[in-house]
Amino acid sequence: xxxxxxxxxxxxxxxxxxxxxxxxxxxxxxxxxxxxxxxxxxxxxxxxxxxxxxxxxxxxxxxxxxxxxxxxxxxxxxxxxxxxxxxxxxxxxxxxxxxxxxxxxxxxxxxxxxxxxxxxxxxxxxxxxxxxxxxxxxxxxxxxxxxxxxxxxxxxxx
Amino acid sequence: xxxxxxxxxxxxxxxxxxxxxxxxxxxxxxxxxxxxxxxxxxxxxxxxxxxxxxxxxxxxxxxxxxxxxxxxxxxxxxxxxxxxxxxxxxxxxxxxxxxxxxxxxxxxxxxxxxxxxxxxxxxxxxxxxxxxxxxxxxxxxxxxxxxxxxxxxxxxxx
Amino acid sequence: xxxxxxxxxxxxxxxxxxxxxxxxxxxxxxxxxxxxxxxxxxxxxxxxxxxxxxxxxxxxxxxxxxxxxxxxxxxxxxxxxxxxxxxxxxxxxxxxxxxxxxxxxxxxxxxxxxxxxxxxxxxxxxxxxxxxxxxxxxxxxxxxxxxxxxxxxxxxxx
Amino acid sequence: xxxxxxxxxxxxxxxxxxxxxxxxxxxxxxxxxxxxxxxxxxxxxxxxxxxxxxxxxxxxxxxxxxxxxxxxxxxxxxxxxxxxxxxxxxxxxxxxxxxxxxxxxxxxxxxxxxxxxxxxxxxxxxxxxxxxxxxxxxxxxxxxxxxxxxxxxxxxxx
Amino acid sequence: xxxxxxxxxxxxxxxxxxxxxxxxxxxxxxxxxxxxxxxxxxxxxxxxxxxxxxxxxxxxxxxxxxxxxxxxxxxxxxxxxxxxxxxxxxxxxxxxxxxxxxxxxxxxxxxxxxxxxxxxxxxxxxxxxxxxxxxxxxxxxxxxxxxxxxxxxxxxxx
Amino acid sequence: xxxxxxxxxxxxxxxxxxxxxxxxxxxxxxxxxxxxxxxxxxxxxxxxxxxxxxxxxxxxxxxxxxxxxxxxxxxxxxxxxxxxxxxxxxxxxxxxxxxxxxxxxxxxxxxxxxxxxxxxxxxxxxxxxxxxxxxxxxxxxxxxxxxxxxxxxxxxxx
Numbered sequence: 001x002x003x004x005x006x007x008x009x010x011x012x013x014x015x016x017x018x019x020x021x022x023x024x025x026x027x028x029x030x031x032x033x034x035x036x037x038x039x040x041x042x043x044x045x046x047x048x049x050x051x052x053x054x055x056x057x058x059x060x061x062x063x064x065x066x067x068x069x070x071x072x073x074x075x076x077x078x079x080x081x082x083x084x085x086x087x088x089x090x091x092x093x094x095x096x097x098x099x100x101x102x103x104x105x106x107x108x109x110x111x112x113x114x115x116x117x118x119x120x121x122x123x124x125x126x127x128x129x130x131x132x133x134x135x136x137x138x139x140x141x142x143x144x145x146x147x148x149x150x151x152x153x154x155x156x157x158x
Numbered sequence: 159x160x161x162x163x164x165x166x167x168x169x170x171x172x173x174x175x176x177x178x179x180x181x182x183x184x185x186x187x188x189x190x191x192x193x194x195x196x197x198x199x200x201x202x203x204x205x206x207x208x209x210x211x212x213x214x215x216x217x218x219x220x221x222x223x224x225x226x227x228x229x230x231x232x233x234x235x236x237x238x239x240x241x242x243x244x245x246x247x248x249x250x251x252x253x254x255x256x257x258x259x260x261x262x263x264x265x266x267x268x269x270x271x272x273x274x275x276x277x278x279x280x281x282x283x284x285x286x287x288x289x290x291x292x293x294x295x296x297x298x299x300x301x302x303x304x305x306x307x308x309x310x311x312x313x314x315x316x
Numbered sequence: 317x318x319x320x321x322x323x324x325x326x327x328x329x330x331x332x333x334x335x336x337x338x339x340x341x342x343x344x345x346x347x348x349x350x351x352x353x354x355x356x357x358x359x360x361x362x363x364x365x366x367x368x369x370x371x372x373x374x375x376x377x378x379x380x381x382x383x384x385x386x387x388x389x390x391x392x393x394x395x396x397x398x399x400x401x402x403x404x405x406x407x408x409x410x411x412x413x414x415x416x417x418x419x420x421x422x423x424x425x426x427x428x429x430x431x432x433x434x435x436x437x438x439x440x441x442x443x444x445x446x447x448x449x450x451x452x453x454x455x456x457x458x459x460x461x462x463x464x465x466x467x468x469x470x471x472x473x474x
Numbered sequence: 475x476x477x478x479x480x481x482x483x484x485x486x487x488x489x490x491x492x493x494x495x496x497x498x499x500x501x502x503x504x505x506x507x508x509x510x511x512x513x514x515x516x517x518x519x520x521x522x523x524x525x526x527x528x529x530x531x532x533x534x535x536x537x538x539x540x541x542x543x544x545x546x547x548x549x550x551x552x553x554x555x556x557x558x559x560x561x562x563x564x565x566x567x568x569x570x571x572x573x574x575x576x577x578x579x580x581x582x583x584x585x586x587x588x589x590x591x592x593x594x595x596x597x598x599x600x601x602x603x604x605x606x607x608x609x610x611x612x613x614x615x616x617x618x619x620x621x622x623x624x625x626x627x628x629x630x631x632x
Numbered sequence: 633x634x635x636x637x638x639x640x641x642x643x644x645x646x647x648x649x650x651x652x653x654x655x656x657x658x659x660x661x662x663x664x665x666x667x668x669x670x671x672x673x674x675x676x677x678x679x680x681x682x683x684x685x686x687x688x689x690x691x692x693x694x695x696x697x698x699x700x701x702x703x704x705x706x707x708x709x710x711x712x713x714x715x716x717x718x719x720x721x722x723x724x725x726x727x728x729x730x731x732x733x734x735x736x737x738x739x740x741x742x743x744x745x746x747x748x749x750x751x752x753x754x755x756x757x758x759x760x761x762x763x764x765x766x767x768x769x770x771x772x773x774x775x776x777x778x779x780x781x782x783x784x785x786x787x788x789x790x
Numbered sequence: 791x792x793x794x795x796x797x798x799x800x801x802x803x804x805x806x807x808x809x810x811x812x813x814x815x816x817x818x819x820x821x822x823x824x825x826x827x828x829x830x831x832x833x834x835x836x837x838x839x840x841x842x843x844x845x846x847x848x849x850x851x852x853x854x855x856x857x858x859x860x861x862x863x864x865x866x867x868x869x870x871x872x873x874x875x876x877x878x879x880x881x882x883x884x885x886x887x888x889x890x891x892x893x894x895x896x897x898x899x900x901x902x903x904x905x906x907x908x909x910x911x912x913x914x915x916x917x918x919x920x921x922x923x924x925x926x927x928x929x930x931x932x933x934x935x936x937x938x939x940x941x942x943x944x945x946x947x948x
Contacts, residue, residue, distance in 0.1 A: 024428060027398065027426075027428040028344070028399060028430060070294040070295045071291065071294040071295065073296075074294075074295075074296070083343075088410065089731070090410075090730070090880065090881065091249060091410055091727060092250065092727035092728070094404065094406075094410045095249060095251075096250070098282065098404070099282035099284065100282075100287075101433045102436060103282055106300040106301075107296055107300070112343040112432070114430040114431070115404065115430070115431040115433070116428070116429070116430060117417045117429060120914065123910060124732075124733075124734035124910065125731070125735070126731065129731060129732075129735055133703065133735070133739070136701075136702040136706075137702045138705075138739055139739070143735070143738075161477070182586060186502070186557060228770075229768040229769065231770075232768075232769075232770070241501075241502060246568065246572070248407065248568075249406065249407045249565035249568055249569060249881075250724065252564075252565055253565060253723055256562070256722070257722075257755075257756035258756075260594060260756035261757070261761055261775070264774040265765070265770055265771070268501075270498060270501040270502055270590070271590070272588040272589070273562065273589040273590070273591070274588060275571075275572050275576060275587060279436050281436060281439075282436065386926040386927045386928075387923065387927065387928045390926075390928070405573070406569045406572070407565060407881060408566065408569035408882060409569075411880045411882035412882070414880070415879070416914075416919075418914035419914055419915070422932040423923065423928055440575075440576035440577055441573070445573060445574075445577055449545065452543075453545065453548075454544075454581055455581070458580040563889070564885045564888070564889075565722070565723045565881060565885060594756065597752060597755075597889075597892075598752065598888065598889035598890075599889070599893070603889060603890075603893055607897070610859075610860040610864075611860045611861065612860075612861045612863075612864070635793070659900075660818070660902055714817065720888070720905065723881035726881055726884045730878070734907065734910055742817075744818055744906070745906070745907060746904040746905070746906060747904070747906070747907070748902070748903070749887075749888055749891045749903060749905070752892060
C-alpha cells in the first residue's frame with residue numbers, strides 16, 4: 001500500500017528550505033502531497049495560483065501540489081495521506097509545531113505527524129525572511145530557486 | 159488573612175487549559191480573581207461581556223471573574239491580590255512570561271508572580287489554536303468546555 | 317518493499333514513554349527494530365539482557381528487539397532500516413537530537429531521521445527520572461509498565 | 475491555616491540566588507521549609523551538616539532548614555508543606571523542572587509546584603558556577619553571602 | 633584602522649536596554665553607528681526623526697545615529713562598518729537572531745555579526761513592553777532614560 | 791592598539807567547528823589567543839600538549855595557542871585580551887553561555903564576551919560527538935581536520 005505524506009504551508013514564496021524538506025520527505029513516503037493553504041481573508045505576497053504553478057515546476061517526481069482551504073488535517077485526509085510532514089529548524093519551531101501536532105492528533109486520530117530536521121545550509125531560510133529582504137531591495141537568489149527569482153523580476157509583489 | 163491571586167488574560171475563548179490552570183491556582187490561593195482584559199482598540203473574537211458570562215458559568219467556587227482595562231498589575235492590586243498567576247506550557251512561554259514578570263515586579267513591587275505548569279493533557283491548547291480550528295471549520299470540542307461549544311454554535315464569531 | 321525503522325536507546329528501564337513512541341512509530345513504518353545499546357564500559361542499572369527480555373514481553377506485533385554495540389547508524393543499516401526514529405519531549409531534546417540527526421546523515425547518507433512528538437501524558441517520563449524515584453524509595457508504577465514494576469521488585473537494582 | 479512551602483536542593487554551596495528565591499517565596503507562603511538533600515553515595519563539596527548550619531545563619535524569619543533523604547515530595551509532606559517552590563532562571567531550567575513538576579504531581583497529588591522567576595541580578599548564579607570558580611582560584615564573593623566566603627576560607631573544599 | 637560597528641533597530645522608543653548594549657559595544661568597536669530603520673509603510677509610535685534626536689542626546693561619545701531604509705547590511709556597509717552588533721536577552725532572541733545573522737552573512741560576506749549578552753538588570757526590557765505599559769497608563773520611567781519619559785509627557789503617542 | 795581575543799575551551803579534539811569559529815573571530819580581532827584548559831583532575835581524551843601541537847599546526851596566522859590553568863578570565867587578561875570569544879550553536883548553548891558571560895563580567899569587569907554564530911555546515915559538530923563516534927568505531931573525518939584523523943590513527947585514545 002502506498003504511503004502518502006502531506007506537507008502543508010503557505011510557500012509564499014517557496015524557498016530552498018521547502019525544497020530540501022520535500023527531498024527529505026521522499027525518503028520517508030512513497031508520494032508527497034504539497035498543500036498550499038488558501039486564505040480567503042489574506043491575499044498573500046504571491047498569488048496562491050502562481051505559487052502552485054511555481055512549485056509544480058520545481059518539485060521532483062512523486063510530488064503533487066494542490067491548494068487547500070480549511071483544516072490541513074482535512075485536506076491531508078482528502079488526499080489520502082497518513083502522515084503530516086513538518087520541518088524543524090530550531091527550538092522556536094518546535095514550540096509552535098508541538099502543540100499543532102498534538103491538536104492535529106485529536107482532530108484526526110489516524111494521521112501521524114513526523115518532523116524532519118532542516119538541512120544545515122538552509123536552516124536559516126524562511127519565506128518571511130525572503131519577503132523582507134526583497135522588500136528592502138536585497139538579492140534573494142541565495143535563498144530561493146532560480147524560478148522564483150525570475151518570477152519576482154517579472155511580477156514584483158506589492 | 160485571605161490570599162488572593164489574579165489571573166489575567168484574554169480568554170478569547172476560555173479553554174480547557176485555562177480551567178485546568180484555575181483549578182491548580184486554587185491549591186495555592188484562597189480566592190482567585192480571573193481578569194478578562196478589555197482592549198478599546200481590538201474587539202476580539204467573542205465579545206468581552208460574553209466571555210465573562212461564559213467564564214462565570216464554568217469556574218468553581220472561590221473564583222471571581224471581572225473585566226479590566228489598563229495594566230494587569232493595577233487591576234490585580236485593585237482586586238486585593240498579592241499574587242499574579244501565570245501558566246507555563248513550554249520554553250517559548252517562559253521567554254515571554256519572564257520579562258513580563260520582571261517588569262511587573264518593577265511596576266508593582268508588592269505583587270509576586272507565580273508560574274504553574276500546564277497539565278499534560280492540555281499543554282498544547284491555546285485560544286489562538288481554538289480560533290484557527292474553528293475558522294477552518296474544525297471541531298473544537300476537544301479543546302474547550304461544552305459551554306463554549308454551545309455558545310459558538312449559536313453565536314458564530316466573524 | 318517493507319519500510320523498517322530503527323529506534324535506538326538505553327531503555328534502562330523501558331518506560332511508558334518508550335512504549336508510546338513505539339506505538340506511534342508503527343503508524344509510520346511497517347516494522348520497527350528497537351535497538352538496546354550495549355556499552356562495554358558502563359554496566360547500567362538493569363542488565364542489557366534483562367532489558368531486552370522485558371521489552372520483548374511488552375512490545376506489540378511488528379516490533380523486533382535487539383542489542384547493539386557501536387554506532388546506532390551501523391546497527392540500523394545492519395537491521396535493514398531506512399529510518400531512524402526519535403522522540404521529542406521538549407526544546408532541550410531537540411537541542412541534543414538535532415546535532416545527532418545531522419551527524420548521522422553524514423555518517424549514513426541513506427538513513428533519514430524522523431522525530432515524533434511524545435504523547436502528552438508521558439512527555440515528562442524518562443528512564444533517568446524512574447531510576448531517581450526508585451533510588452529514593454518512590455513508587456514508579458505511574459511511569460513504567462507493570463512488567464517493569466514486577467521486575468524491580470524481584471531484582472532490586474544497586 | 476498556615477501555608478507551608480518546601481524548597482528542596484543541594485545548596486552546595488548556598489548562593490545569592492538561593493537566598494533571593496527564599497525571600498520571594500516568603501511573599502507566597504506563611505512558612506518555608508528549606509530541605510537540603512542528603513545523598514548517601516555522594517559526599518558533596520561542603521558537608522551537608524555545614525550547609526545546614528550556614529543556611530540557618532542566613533535565612534530570614536519564617537524559614538526552617540532541614541536535611542532530608544529520599545524523595546523531595548515525601549520530605550515536603552512530612553514537613554506539612556502543600557507547595558513545592560522552584561526557581562526558574564532560563565528555558566533550560568524549565569525543560570528540567572517541568573518533567574519533575576509533572577512527575578511530582580503523580581507521586582504526591584496534593585502538592586502543587588510553583589515556579590518563581592530568578593531575580594535579574596542573580597539569574598546567572600548557580601552552585602556549580604561557584605564551585606568551578608572557587609576551584610579555579612577565583613573570587614566567589616560576588617555570588618555567595620559573606621558567611622560562605624568566610625567558611626570557604628577556613629574550610630577549603632577538596 | 634578604525635573598527636566600526638552597526639547596531640540596527642527600531643528604537644521605538646529607545647530603552648535602558650538599548651543604551652546598555654551601546655555601552656557594551658563600545659568595548660568592542662572604535663566607533664558605533666546606531667541605525668534607526670525607516671519603514672515607508674509603518675509610521676511607528678514615535679516619529680523616526682524624533683527617535684534619532686532623542687538617541688543623539690543620549691548616546692556617549694564615539695556613537696553616531698543615523699536613519700536608514702532598506703537592508704541593514706547595506707546601511708552598515710555604507711557606514712563603513714565591518715561588524716553588526718546584536719543583543720541577546722534569551723533563547724527566543726537567539727532563535728530569531730541566528731537566522732538573520734546567517735542570512736546577512738550570505739548577503740554581505742565581509743560583515744561579521746557579534747552578539748552581546750543583555751545586562752542582567754535590563755534583560756527584560758523591550759520597546760514593545762514600554763509601548764504596552766505606556767498605552768495601559770503605566771509608568772515607564774524604570775525602563776527608559778529620563779529624556780524619553782519627558783518626551784512622552786509632551787508628545788503622547790497615539 | 792591591537793585588539794586581542796581569547797577563545798577558551800578543551801578542544802578535545804579540535805573540530806571543524808572550532809576552526810570555523812577561529813576564522814570568524816579573526817574578522818573581529820587583530821589577534822586571537824586560543825587557550826586550551828588544563829585540568830589537573832581530568833586527563834582528557836587526547837593529552838593537552840598534543841592538542842596544543844595539533845592546533846598550532848592548523849590555525850591560520852594571527853592566532854596563538856596556549857595552555858592555561860585556573861580561570862579563563864585570568865588567562866585572558868594575562869594574554870592581554872580584552873574580548874572573550876564564544877560560539878553559539880543553539881538555544882542550549884546560550885543557556886549555558888549566558889550565565890558564564892555574566893559571571894565573567896563580575897570576575898573581570900574589563901573583559902567583554904562576544905558570541906559568534908556557528909557556521910551552518912558545522913553547527914552540529916562538537917568534540918563530544920567526535921569522541922562518541924570514534925569510540926563506537928565510526929569515521930570522524932567529516933567532523934575534524936585531516937591532521938586529527940591522522941593523529942587518531944597513530945595515537946588511538948583509550
